[in-house]
Amino acid sequence: MSFSWRGLRVLITSGPTREFLDPVRFLSNSSSGKMGWALASAARRLGAKVTVISGPVSTISPKDVEVKWVTTALEMRRQVLKTAEKADLIISAAAVTDWRAKTVATEKIKKKNGEIEIALVPNPDIIGEVGEIKKKDGAKARKFPALIGFALETRDVESSALKKMWAKNLDMIVANSPASLSSENIRATLLLKNGVKRKLPLLPKRLCAQAILKEAESFL
Ligand code: C5P
Secondary structure, three states, X not given: OOOOOOOOEEEEEEOEOOEEXXXXXXXXXXXXXXXXXXXXXXXXXXXXXXXXXXXXXXXXXXXXXXXXEOOOHHHHHXXXXXXXXXXXEEEEOXXXXXXXXXXXXXXXXXXXXXXXXXXXXXXXXXXXXXXXXXHHHHHOOOOXXXXXXXXXXXXXXXXXXXXXXXXXXXOEEEEEOHHHOOOOEEOOEXXXXXXOEEEOOOEEHHHXXXXXXXXXXXXX
């Protein structure tokens, strides 16, 4: 019998986060959110109930998918932790901004000549935190969601991605390079906790999303 996604609850984080320095300026990255939408659309088509927690993007969300809009990493974390327990699968495709300002200036920072220093603090690792909860709760009978992460690497792509998969307690990690940021296409390698490795060719994100979900069926 073939695997059924019907009724499975899939939670996806997507897009960048914005970390404000003052009321008008922020730190972010160039994520378009296209991979998150492609995953949402593919999971929806298979019959899953899909929620996307998305940072600010200009791309259009797919039909029949619930979207919770957030701006900062802390807002994304709050939404994920609120929803995680109800999910069967969490896919972390968001490009969370690694740092935020230690204090956000309430007034616009005045422009002046010379260097300025802004203290940054690290943002929490959202999927890592969920992975930590999953590890602690491992002994309980309650079913905890399967976890898929992404790893964007410029060098030692596979070994760095594998390290992240283990550190964050993920079931699968999708290793890819910065060439896929904002692009229509992605060249990815799927690395699974059970040792399976699938090198995918350069594919439109829609087809890569389908391949990721197909592979996930082995641990759902
Ligand atoms: O940034 P990093 O390479 O560690 O990202 C790997 C995975 O962790 C991605 O799936 C990303 O969405 C997730 N992540 C997260 N919270 C962060 C940083 C990354 O959930 N603060």
